[in-house]
Amino acid sequence: MSLSRNSDLHMHSTASDGGYSPTKLMEKCHQANLKFVALTDHDTVNGIEEAKQTAHRLGLTLIPGIELSTKSSGQSVHMLGYGIDWKNDTLKRRLDRQQDIRKQRLEQILLKLKAAGVPLEQDAVLRYADGGAIGRPHVAKALMDKGYVRSVQEAFEHYLAEGRPCYVKRQEYISVEQAIAWIHQAGGVAIVAHPGYYDLDDQLIGWVREYGLDGIEVYHRDHSREVVAHYEQLCKRMEAETGRRLLRTGGSDFHHESYGRTAAPLGTTRIPDQLTYELLHDLERKKTRA
Numbered sequence: 001m002s003l004s005r006n007s008d009l010h011m012h013s014t015a016s017d018g019g020y021s022p023t024k025l026m027e028k029c030h031q032a033n034l035k036f037v038a039l040t041d042h043d044t045v046n047g048i049e050e051a052k053q054t055a056h057r058l059g060l061t062l063i064p065g066i067e068l069s070t071k072s073s074g075q076s077v078h079m080l081g082y083g084i085d086w087k088n089d090t091l092k093r094r095l096d097r098q099q100d101i102r103k104q105r106l107e108q109i110l111l112k113l114k115a116a117g118v119p120l121e122q123d124a125v126l127r128y129a130d131g132g133a134i135g136r137p138h139v140a141k142a143l144m145d146k147g148y149v150r151s152v153q154e155a156f157e158h159y160l161a162e163g164r165p166c167y168v169k170r171q172e173y174i175s176v177e178q179a180i181a182w183i184h185q186a187g188g189v190a191i192v193a194h195p196g197y198y199d200l201d202d203q204l205i206g207w208v209r210e211y212g213l214d215g216i217e218v219y220h221r222d223h224s225r226e227v228v229a230h231y232e233q234l235c236k237r238m239e240a241e242t243g244r245r246l247l248r249t250g251g252s253d254f255h256h257e258s259y260g261r262t263a264a265p266l267g268t269t270r271i272p273d274q275l276t277y278e279l280l281h282d283l284e285r286k287k288t289r290a
Contacts (some may be wrong), residue, residue, distance in 0.1 A: 003270035008281075009038040009063065010080065010193070010217065011253025011266065015047030016067075016130035019256025022051035030058040031250055032267040036276050038063040038251070043098045044133035045086035063283070067193060068182065070100075071173035072203060074267075076182055078193035079176065080217060080249070081183035083283035091186040101133040103174050112166040113159065118148045136160045137259070152259055167191040180211045189282060191249050196220065196227045200239060205238050208246065219250025219271045221264035248275045 012018030019026060022039060029037045037060055037217045039051045047063045055062035064086050106125060113120055120142050126142045128138040137184065140155035149155040159166040174182070180190040190213055192204065207213040218231040235246045250271040252264045 002272060004273050005032075005267045005270055006273055007036040007271045007276040008032075008034050008036065008251045008254070008267050008269065009036070009065070009082070009271070009276070010040050010067075010269075011037065011254040012067075013039060013047040013051065013132075014039050014128070015039075015043045015044050016041035017133070017137040017255060018137035019137075019259065020049035023054045024192065026051050026054035026058060026060060026062070027173045029055075029060055032265070034060065034267050035162055036280070038065040040065040040067045040080055040082075040251075042067050042133050043069055043102070044090070044095055045084070046130075046132040048086040051207055052213045058071070061280075063279070065188075066183075068172070068174055068179040069257060071180045072200070074177045075110060075196060075198060075200075076173070077176055077200065079179040079183065080191040081179075081186065081188040082249070083286065084183060084186040084188035084267050086186075088186040091182060094182055098174075099133060101170070105168050105170055106139070107132050107159070108168040109136070109166055112168065113139075113143075116159065116165050118143065118146070118159070118166075120146065137255070152256075161273060170201070176207060177211045180207070180213055184212060187286060189247060189279070189286070191215045191217055191247060193217050194220045194222060194253065195231060196223045204234065205241060208238055208242050208244060213246075215247030215249060217250060218248040219269050219275075221269050223250050247279055249273070249279060 013020060028047045039047055041047050045066055052062055063082050064084055066081045066084060070077045070079055110120055110122060124142040125138050128141045137152055142154040143149045143155045183190040194217055216231055216235055218228055239246055250268045250269050254266045254268055
């Protein structure tokens, strides 16, 4: 299959930890000559309505999405949901609970920052979250505003990254099984994000068989050609063993140009157009069955 830069199915806005509003993000997608995009903010759907309106105006095909934070065997695992009904009441209630957990973590981070001599008011951080999922990048921006650091990267290196003095580990995660069920209940398909980050090959086939995992994010900015080939082969093996066709997706995981490792430009992860069409076909088929 030939690769193209028509699709980017993994990106974040200010509704979670991205650097651009949903409107501005869609405008940047248009400037990058993308045709198919998905907004996949962490644990929130708050940016989708705004992104949808802008995408429609610009002629972009927007797939409503989310990236859920989960734990499996003590390891953090992210689960992408595509084609979800972002107005689904059950999903929104569940996400509100996740937001409460993020607020509790923020309170602990602020206490540690105060002890380190860099006090911040909670409202200064919440202003950046704008009602969406609160994350450490919002704390980093507030630190920049106060003049404590010069960049988001510096905030993480000095205070917020794991192993730094103000890092707080998240205490409560949903399970992989729950994440897949939430996505399915909201009418979407569940895709494990950037599997190259994890050592999960043996678990993936179990998730397909037992929980109904729909596919893998094979193409990602941090996946080398060898890693892409590995997960393509793994998909084929799992299809043969389970008798189920699996979706393959990909994207840049874009946040903002200034975010260090997460600064890969929009559209730089090349994806076969055929895979995007297969995803869209599956989502359309799910709608007609609903």
